[in-house]
Ligand code: NIG
């Protein structure tokens with residue numbers, strides 16, 4: 427078989443291996459090839475190796491891309507984003523500078539609830555076009571697959587609108603998107619002082635509709651003091667499971683209120699944020715094989731403490747990194763910044779960081795069987811970086827280091 431594309435002259439090809447999340451020392455083990463090539467046919471990788479690409483892979487129709495001795499990795503996977511929302515929240519910056527807390531802004535009816543108002547007003551087509559713009563920006567920064575959460579509608583119509591936009595984006599852009607229903611993101615004002623009523627609404631009204639239309643693979647809950655407690659999360663995720671939705675949790679972002687215990691009980695695919703997680707919580711995630719998705723861009727923007735990545739790695743819990751792109755706590759969709767902070771603030775090694783944004787992130791959205799590594803038969807999602815090696819990529823920050831992006835075997839950037 428001859429290839430459609432052969433990338434030649436790769437100075438450093440770095441990839442995790444396999445189709446499962448890796449923790450502990452294995453998170454730091456990458457396959458390194460020097461002076462390497464990758465051959466792509468249709469949507470897949472058909473050959474990877476060192477030295478010159480074998481003649482039989484090429485004919486006059488094969489496009490050769492010269493990597494000019496630079497770094498090539500698998501396409502980045504952003505396993506935690508809030509992709510679809512109306513408006514921004516730049517006005518909150520002033521309050522933030524005056525020292526008003528994130529949760530205080532929410533209690534005043536701002537924060538998530540202000541984005542809920544803008545998201546409800548936004549038409550489906552407008553939401554689609556805006557999110558499509560975000561996807562192009564993400565691709566330009568090396569992100570070739572992602573997870574997208576609802577949670578800025580809270581009511582049935584708007585939640586379905588967000589989830590339908592995820593589906594339209596998947597169908598029309600070809601980008602792999604894992605869709606997550608996050609109805610339990612805040613208690614809407616229509617259920618003021620009636621959290622129980624809203625939890626019932628999620629379970630009895632929205633979840634059945636989401637499932638009927640097949641709009642989400644995952645269900646997520648913001649498990650936090652003053653938002654949804656562990657019992658709410660347990661109830662919602664158990665109900666979601668009946669509809670075939672797998673569990674994710676926003677857990678221990680500000681306080682540890684037992685989110686990781688729920689993650690263990692329900693066998694969550696990932697638990698995310700984890701800045702306040704205790705040793706006991708870490709052990710729980712270990713037992714349930716849950717991926718710990720850490721979100722350093724959020725800590726950076728909120729000027730809060732960072733998750734203890736080293737403790738998760740020491741306990742052999744696989745760590746992933748996501749952008750948490752959203753208008754309130756992480757108005758950034760460039761996953762390269764999460765990589766920089768992964769090293770600089772989470773004290774992860776460059777190899778651990780690369781695993782965290784490729785294989786482990788893919789596992790955090792149940793896609794590791796087809797994306798997240800550079801291996802024969804995996805999908806051809808690749809980035810040629812404008813740096814000579816991984817150290818340079820995680821050390822340079824503030825500018826986009828992408829040169830070329832290949833998604834499903836097509837050059838898209
Ligand atoms: O993951 N923590 C809850 N949800 C988002 C923030 C949402 C918002 O502020 O709009 C997060 O950080």
Ligand code: FE
Nearest residue numbers: 506508676750
């Ligand atoms: Fe989030």
